[in-house]
Amino acid sequence: METILQNYASDLAPITDASEAVARITEIYEGGAESMRRAHELIAGGATDRLPGGVGDVPYPFIGISVSPSDMQTDTRLSFGVLHDPGVYATTLTRPDLFADYYREQIGLLLAHHKVPVWIGRSKRPMPLPFVVASATAGVSPSRLREMEEYFAMPDLGVIDDAIANGTRIPQPGEPKPLALFTAERVDFSLHRLPHYTGTSVKYFQRFVLLTNYQRYVEAFRAFGHKSIEEGEDYAALVEPGDVYFPNRRINDSPQEGEAPQYLPQMPAYHLVRRDGNGITLVNIGVGPANAKTITDHIAVLRPHCWIMLGHCAGLRRTQVLGDYVLAHAYARDDRVLDADVPPTVPVPPIAEVQVALQDAVARVTGLRGPDLKTRMRTGTVYTTDDRHWEMRYHELYPRLYQTRAIAVDMESATLAANGYRFRVSYGTLLCVSDKPYHGELKTKDAADSFYRERVRQHLVIGVETMRDLAGNVDQLHSRKLRSFDEPAFR
Numbered sequence: 001m002e003t004i005l006q007n008y009a010s011d012l013a014p015i016t017d018a019s020e021a022v023a024r025i026t027e028i029y030e031g032g033a034e035s036m037r038r039a040h041e042l043i044a045g046g047a048t049d050r051l052p053g054g055v056g057d058v059p060y061p062f063i064g065i066s067v068s069p070s071d072m073q074t075d076t077r078l079s080f081g082v083l084h085d086p087g088v089y090a091t092t093l094t095r096p097d098l099f100a101d102y103y104r105e106q107i108g109l110l111l112a113h114h115k116v117p118v119w120i121g122r123s124k125r126p127m128p129l130p131f132v133v134a135s136a137t138a139g140v141s142p143s144r145l146r147e148m149e150e151y152f153a154m155p156d157l158g159v160i161d162d163a164i165a166n167g168t169r170i171p172q173p174g175e176p177k178p179l180a181l182f183t184a185e186r187v188d189f190s191l192h193r194l195p196h197y198t199g200t201s202v203k204y205f206q207r208f209v210l211l212t213n214y215q216r217y218v219e220a221f222r223a224f225g226h227k228s229i230e231e232g233e234d235y236a237a238l239v240e241p242g243d244v245y246f247p248n249r250r251i252n253d254s255p256q257e258g259e260a261p262q263y264l265p266q267m268p269a270y271h272l273v274r275r276d277g278n279g280i281t282l283v284n285i286g287v288g289p290a291n292a293k294t295i296t297d298h299i300a301v302l303r304p305h306c307w308i309m310l311g312h313c314a315g316l317r318r319t320q321v322l323g324d325y326v327l328a329h330a331y332a333r334d335d336r337v338l339d340a341d342v343p344p345t346v347p348v349p350p351i352a353e354v355q356v357a358l359q360d361a362v363a364r365v366t367g368l369r370g371p372d373l374k375t376r377m378r379t380g381t382v383y384t385t386d387d388r389h390w391e392m393r394y395h396e397l398y399p400r401l402y403q404t405r406a407i408a409v410d411m412e413s414a415t416l417a418a419n420g421y422r423f424r425v426s427y428g429t430l431l432c433v434s435d436k437p438y439h440g441e442l443k444t445k446d447a448a449d450s451f452y453r454e455r456v457r458q459h460l461v462i463g464v465e466t467m468r469d470l471a472g473n474v475d476q477l478h479s480r481k482l483r484s485f486d487e488p489a490f491r
Helices: 002-006 018-044 096-114 142-151 184-198 215-231 289-302 352-366 370-376 390-404 413-423 445-471
Strands: 009-015 059-067 087-092 118-126 208-212 237-240 244-247 269-273 280-284 306-315 325-334 377-385 406-410 426-435
Touching (some): 002 059, 002 087, 009 018, 009 059, 018 059, 018 118, 018 142, 059 096, 059 184, 087 184, 118 184, 184 289, 208 215, 215 237, 215 244, 215 269, 306 352, 306 413, 306 445, 325 352, 325 390, 325 406, 352 370, 352 426, 352 445, 370 377, 377 390, 377 413, 390 406, 406 426, 413 426
Parallel strands (some): 208 280, 208 306, 306 426, 325 377, 377 406
Antiparallel strands (some): 009 118, 059 087, 059 118, 237 244, 306 406
8 A cells, every 4th residue: 555655755764753753754844945945045146057956846745654454443532643444644744843743743643553654755745935935926026936936836726725624525546545634735825824914923823722802802811921921930921913022031041022013913913822832822803704714714724722712792681781701502603604614504513621611710710609600601502693783684683593592692603613613623602791782782882891891801811711721631622523434633
């Protein structure tokens, strides 16, 4: 079966140690990337006569594995890191500087479970120049761009998609099955979009992600972050847009650096960094399901452990009061943006570990117990719409809200949950009731200001506490309910 791998890669070598495999991946990637950088400098300086041969033929690293029926792992409790059918599997890889620990873990699991080598080599997919030299095509003339295209590969949208994650990619006869949800080109595509949207480098993103759509939550997170690095030792640094880096002087000798941008990006990100990557990233995604899909489409390639929505909602029950919490345990999807990727008929289940962590954090932070907790925090269905003025469609929406037994309406939660389901990232939602339009309590400025003063900081602290709890129990977080019957082995 190794012959199949040779059709898709060259210089293949069998490796039985995960660290050795990562070292080989790094050697292939960094060596190729450096040769592309040198060649680009020559072209930019007009010295094309000094270009070495094959300068643009720089491939992504490749990993493959071939397992026979006798190599199979029968432990069905595992949600990732194992192959459940014999065959040949492969994927391309990128940016070992970011993913070395992830690759080492995933490769180590395969080696431990199947007792066969992985094959590391050079793929037949070239690395596109802009994914290696980000500024390569910025502001260049059409003639210079055409000249670069003669020497280097450019991004190919024909192969950058989510077909593997969506379950729509069917390997052709003789083609390896996918080993990961994302190819190298798909990963690189998102790695170059994230700084544009968030204003921070991808290296600072943490594996636990809070998503919000209010600047007040950002300010509360910044205040919490600065206090954490000044008084505690849990986090090594706080990073803000512009890669403004505030080190924790108790444990981190790195200098403070970076410069705040004149204008904030579309979806600014803030990172409470832990050395093991299990800190907390908060992103202000703005309003609406399109933004919710956009940012999580890209964050997903970083393979976070969890993302949680902290936002506001309209309460639908008379017994709710402004400031009450809503813990979503089901989602009614009227957001439309993911219908082609996750059809509305697909159920999006709650993740038990996230639900429990959120409920425990609410009880701990508010001090409420028993009936008092149930009064102030309702669990139920959240209805997500793409219409900001859904209130004015009363006669149209009333039957849907009634039939779904919804307890709240918002514009992002179902989108974030559905994209988490699609990309196998655990998800959750804790909303705060900010108005009750069906009961005459509309969101006016004075009412909103009073609500914000009372609830934003507490809500943010609940989100942070939830992520801390989950970070201490990562092994239990990755639910098999997010995995299908024919899954890539990489988490």
